[in-house]
Amino acid sequence: MPRSTWRHVGRFLGVALPVLAAVLPVGASARGDAPALVKGPWTAVTADTAVISFEVSRPVSGLIEYGPADMGLTASLPFKVGGGIHHIPLADLLPGATYVYSIEIGSGERSPPGYFHTPPEGFTPFLFLVYGDTRTFYARHHMVARRMAAEEASFVVHTGDLVTSPISREWNEFFASARELLLAMSFFPVIGNHERNHFSYYRLFELPGAGGKAGEQWWTFRWGDVLFVGLDSNTQFLGVTGLREETEWLKGILSQEARFKFVFFHHPLFSSDPHYGGNEGLAKLWHPIFRDKGVTAVFCGHVHAYEHIVRDGVHYFTTGGGGAPAYPLGEPVEGTLFAAEGILHYLRVSVEENAVQVEMIPVAKVPLGEEEGEIIPLGGEPLEVFRIEAGIPAAVP
Numbered sequence: 001m002p003r004s005t006w007r008h009v010g011r012f013l014g015v016a017l018p019v020l021a022a023v024l025p026v027g028a029s030a031r032g033d034a035p036a037l038v039k040g041p042w043t044a045v046t047a048d049t050a051v052i053s054f055e056v057s058r059p060v061s062g063l064i065e066y067g068p069a070d071m072g073l074t075a076s077l078p079f080k081v082g083g084g085i086h087h088i089p090l091a092d093l094l095p096g097a098t099y100v101y102s103i104e105i106g107s108g109e110r111s112p113p114g115y116f117h118t119p120p121e122g123f124t125p126f127l128f129l130v131y132g133d134t135r136t137f138y139a140r141h142h143m144v145a146r147r148m149a150a151e152e153a154s155f156v157v158h159t160g161d162l163v164t165s166p167i168s169r170e171w172n173e174f175f176a177s178a179r180e181l182l183l184a185m186s187f188f189p190v191i192g193n194h195e196r197n198h199f200s201y202y203r204l205f206e207l208p209g210a211g212g213k214a215g216e217q218w219w220t221f222r223w224g225d226v227l228f229v230g231l232d233s234n235t236q237f238l239g240v241t242g243l244r245e246e247t248e249w250l251k252g253i254l255s256q257e258a259r260f261k262f263v264f265f266h267h268p269l270f271s272s273d274p275h276y277g278g279n280e281g282l283a284k285l286w287h288p289i290f291r292d293k294g295v296t297a298v299f300c301g302h303v304h305a306y307e308h309i310v311r312d313g314v315h316y317f318t319t320g321g322g323g324a325p326a327y328p329l330g331e332p333v334e335g336t337l338f339a340a341e342g343i344l345h346y347l348r349v350s351v352e353e354n355a356v357q358v359e360m361i362p363v364a365k366v367p368l369g370e371e372e373g374e375i376i377p378l379g380g381e382p383l384e385v386f387r388i389e390a391g392i393p394a395a396v397p
């Protein structure tokens, strides 16, 4: 969907889109009351359903107005909810479409317009984004998220460690700094160690096809004939039984036919970070499954740097450049193709009929260390561009 059309939709709402976003921050009220909408909206989608999520500070009644972006807000769904986090499904959506939506609460309080895409029925080329480790330096996260929001992507996957700790103030910082991105596309996170398996994570996100704790610890969806799988790699919280259950589920899910298979979780199996060094136990358990089930690429976070490693034809990408403190990597490990440190970044993944292109998009250069320091914005020229051709085993250097 071209941006010009989206701006047209913004005008449909009564004012040009950028102006609307500027004058009506999240939860702004025309009556001057304290805003009821304190978080969101954000979305997740399945085959024909989108879930609109938001948090309100008090009981409210309102409307979700929505419709295909080229037609405007043609439908509406009324709701009446108590204070707290809510997930409202919109059903019977068109496949392969871009939708616009807005939440109206009470008299006059309205969210800026948000967008989500629905998966196509067959194959259509598409883009998705991946990033992770957005904790601690939320102003840095905002730089990355704002850049990502301008991408014509179908959705974004977050590889975990959204927040430093799962407390209300931190979640507020995360949602404020991710605001433009969450309005631009659907959001699928996997859980990091910093979320501490806390109930707040499970309350905030409604994820498709999911299982495990609260039915949300691992998830899967298909985008046309392409398979996406999100896992929990926090073995300390899973325990032996949880890890066994998840791994059995994983084997079954990856057995299905798909044009490409993408897997996401927090802790990289392999890493040049000398302090972390990868996860040998999970590597023994999961790498043979990824190799034997034809997984195209695995995306992780946890290490606050970028690394691309190939093992037995499986591409492993570590993307932990969403804002968290940066630090240096050590000597490259077996299979490392490319690594970069001290660079805020995200990944742009273009899915074509017979190939997948992964681009590492730099946003800014940041000092290595826990302290604030000079941040040098970088242009969007990718630091690494890598094409994975379907059916051709990856060359190991």
Ligand SMILES: [Fe+2]
Pocket: 160, 161, 192, 193, 194, 266, 301, 302, 303
């Ligand atoms: Fe982590």
